[in-house]
Amino acid sequence: MASVYASIDLGGTNIAGAMAEGNGKVICEKIIPTHSHEGPAGVLERIAAMVLDLSAAAGSKPEALGMGVPGLADLRAGVTRFFPNLPTNWRNVRVRDMLSPRLGCPVYLLNDVRMATLGELVFGHGRGASTMAFFALGTGVGGGIAVDGKLRLGPLGAAGELGHQTISPDGPRCGCGNRGCLEVLASGPAITAEGIRLIKAGQAPMLHKLTGGDITLVTPKEMAAAAEAGDEAVRQAIIRAAEFLGIGVANVVTILHPDLIVLGGGVAQIGALLIDTVDATMRSRVGMFPPDDVQIKLSLLGDKAGLLGGIALAMRKGLVE
Numbered sequence: 001m002a003s004v005y006a007s008i009d010l011g012g013t014n015i016a017g018a019m020a021e022g023n024g025k026v027i028c029e030k031i032i033p034t035h036s037h038e039g040p041a042g043v044l045e046r047i048a049a050m051v052l053d054l055s056a057a058a059g060s061k062p063e064a065l066g067m068g069v070p071g072l073a074d075l076r077a078g079v080t081r082f083f084p085n086l087p088t089n090w091r092n093v094r095v096r097d098m099l100s101p102r103l104g105c106p107v108y109l110l111n112d113v114r115m116a117t118l119g120e121l122v123f124g125h126g127r128g129a130s131t132m133a134f135f136a137l138g139t140g141v142g143g144g145i146a147v148d149g150k151l152r153l154g155p156l157g158a159a160g161e162l163g164h165q166t167i168s169p170d171g172p173r174c175g176c177g178n179r180g181c182l183e184v185l186a187s188g189p190a191i192t193a194e195g196i197r198l199i200k201a202g203q204a205p206m207l208h209k210l211t212g213g214d215i216t217l218v219t220p221k222e223m224a225a226a227a228e229a230g231d232e233a234v235r236q237a238i239i240r241a242a243e244f245l246g247i248g249v250a251n252v253v254t255i256l257h258p259d260l261i262v263l264g265g266g267v268a269q270i271g272a273l274l275i276d277t278v279d280a281t282m283r284s285r286v287g288m289f290p291p292d293d294v295q296i297k298l299s300l301l302g303d304k305a306g307l308l309g310g311i312a313l314a315m316r317k318g319l320v321e
Contacts, residue, residue: 084175121134219307
């Protein structure tokens, strides 16, 4: 039987897990609530039980586990350092030492967005690219960079935080402490906030109709539908956010001259209006060389990028540098 690997994508709300073969073929997968209030020990016990359940379903013990985490970790030691959005911040939790004996296999950690980048690099559009940048567009804006086919991490595993480049020097304050980060201008909440403002200002009749006037139902997806249905103010709000994203992409292109830019995450599903605007903005702002050979694509793996990145991490024995 072919070797089998396990992947865990730890989030604040849910934990996703999968077992897959080395070619990326998923054998089985599962999602459970995180129950982050139980603290690191409780969450890790749930992860161990989940992996054992997946192993039973796959009929095989994993060769290794790749685990995506929502923050900083010491990748060599398998110790978490700081998770900003989980109780206790998971400071100095020895994840590898706690999970590996339970599972009977090595455990490797990686930031969740860098893990999604690795997934796209190994199993997605990145297979044909030498240098690639991945933008994860969702509640925040995350990212990752691969150069010469290798994921670049830096000493803290934090290299590639593309969402925290400054786009507007006097822009809104970001959670990281900076002003005008790409994240506060082009993330899902940023786009949604403008949709809510337009509803309240009476400038988004189609969005009002689609949501029944309930502002809690406003999402980038609903805004895209409203723009398609004729809400010009909503359309311009999406274009404005896409232009900010295009500036961020142009910065990366100017610095790296990658073969490929991949856009992933829920906001990327806005579709052509977003992608076309990002592409046009990038090409209008890169002037030092012709960017004709730079491709911008939607993630081939979609919401599976993180899980498949965990499989790639396990296969590579954590050797992602």
